[in-house]
Amino acid sequence: MIRLTPFLLIFLALAALPSAAHALSSDTLRVEVPETAKKQGEFFSVRVSGERTLPSLWFMERTYTLFRQPDSSWRAMVPVENLTKPGGYALLVRTASGERKIPVLVKPNNRKIQYITLDPSKQGLKATETEKTRVKAALLTESPEKLYTGIFLRPSPGRTSSLFGLKRSYDGGPVESYHKGIDISAPEGTPVKSTAKGRVVLCGTVSEGFRVHGNTVVIDHGQGLTTIYMHLHTIAVRAGQLVERGEAIGTVGHTGISTAPHLHWGTYLYGTSVDPQLFEGKSF
Ligand SMILES: [Zn+2]
Numbered sequence: 001m002i003r004l005t006p007f008l009l010i011f012l013a014l015a016a017l018p019s020a021a022h023a024l025s026s027d028t029l030r031v032e033v034p035e036t037a038k039k040q041g042e043f044f045s046v047r048v049s050g051e052r053t054l055p056s057l058w059f060m061e062r063t064y065t066l067f068r069q070p071d072s073s074w075r076a077m078v079p080v081e082n083l084t085k086p087g088g089y090a091l092l093v094r095t096a097s098g099e100r101k102i103p104v105l106v107k108p109n110n111r112k113i114q115y116i117t118l119d120p121s122k123q124g125l126k127a128t129e130t131e132k133t134r135v136k137a138a139l140l141t142e143s144p145e146k147l148y149t150g151i152f153l154r155p156s157p158g159r160t161s162s163l164f165g166l167k168r169s170y171d172g173g174p175v176e177s178y179h180k181g182i183d184i185s186a187p188e189g190t191p192v193k194s195t196a197k198g199r200v201v202l203c204g205t206v207s208e209g210f211r212v213h214g215n216t217v218v219i220d221h222g223q224g225l226t227t228i229y230m231h232l233h234t235i236a237v238r239a240g241q242l243v244e245r246g247e248a249i250g251t252v253g254h255t256g257i258s259t260a261p262h263l264h265w266g267t268y269l270y271g272t273s274v275d276p277q278l279f280e281g282k283s284f
Contacts, residue, residue: 029100031093037105041082041165041275044091044104045284049073051095058092060084064270065142067223077224077284079272080106082165082178111165111178118170125257130209131216138202138218139226140271147222148196152279153246155193155229156263158186164275180273181228181266188233188261190252194243195265195279196221203239206255214256217249227276230264231256 028050038044048055048066051074057064059078066074078091084106091102118125162183167175202218204210215232233253237243254261267276 029095029097031091031100031102033091033102033104036102037107038080039107039109040080040084040086041109041111041273042080042278043269043274044078044080046076046078046091046093046102047073048075048093048095051097053096055093055095058094060089065224067144067146069146075223077269079269079274081272082109082111082180083167083175109165111163111167113167113169113175115169115172125212127212128209131204131211131213134202134204135213135216135218135228136271138220139228139268141201141218141220141226142224142270143199143220143222145222147198147220147242148225148245149283150196150245151281151283152195153193154184154280155195155227155265156184156186156190156252158184158190158252158263161185161262164273164277178273181230181264182276184252184263184265186252186261186263188251188253190261190263191248192217192229192232192250192252192263193246194219194249195227195267195276196245198222198227198243200237200239200241200243200249201226203235203237205235210256212257214258215250215253216256219243219249224270226268226271228264228266228268230266231258231262233261 030049032047057066064076064078066076069075086106086108089104093100160182164182166179168177169175198219198221201220204216213230217229219227232250235250237249252261252263265276267279
């Protein structure tokens, strides 16, 4: 004869009532978005708790990976692309036990539009396929381990000579591109430091075809966050190397398309550029 313990009996009773079990688990599902209004070039912080299996997350017809946190919740920092049309949107979270739709608002950041006339003779201004492909792939790196802790550092001393998000129209055409980082003006040879702990995923040089970016380093900080450092004079790291927050990765230069020595610093979430000023001096 089979003996049933009281615990097993309770389990069997719950299993026999699928609708009750469903209600139980959706009661524990929690989706938190502390700030539901963000500007272009910012990001929404999304946290899901009360779920054992990986939920799926959607924003503007794109899916974003949620990453497991030490408190066993799931988190994602969902970027709002700088050219997103301002207005109402929704974050959609789907789990085994239910679905949540969180209405959000995207506000304009009112960054200026720069009207640029291209000189047809300057074909050298075009990025090569090598740099485009390699940079894009590096910025899309999503590794599950969160390497960054503490506040994000400014990678170089010097004043900000150009803001993130300045919109660009070429030859009177529509605004299709923008400044994907900030420029920090500093003398050639000034040390450039990693903003946070991470793994070097790209070292590209002018001699390898980095004609526009110049000597470039990309660092993966984990959980969808990467940073880029461009126009470097020298590179002091290798691909695959783990770097600490504040570790020197190279020096300021003006390689690639750059008129004066400066550091172009970009921060990316899931391959989408967001404003580095959101990170500097902050922790997440
Ligand atoms: Zn720049």
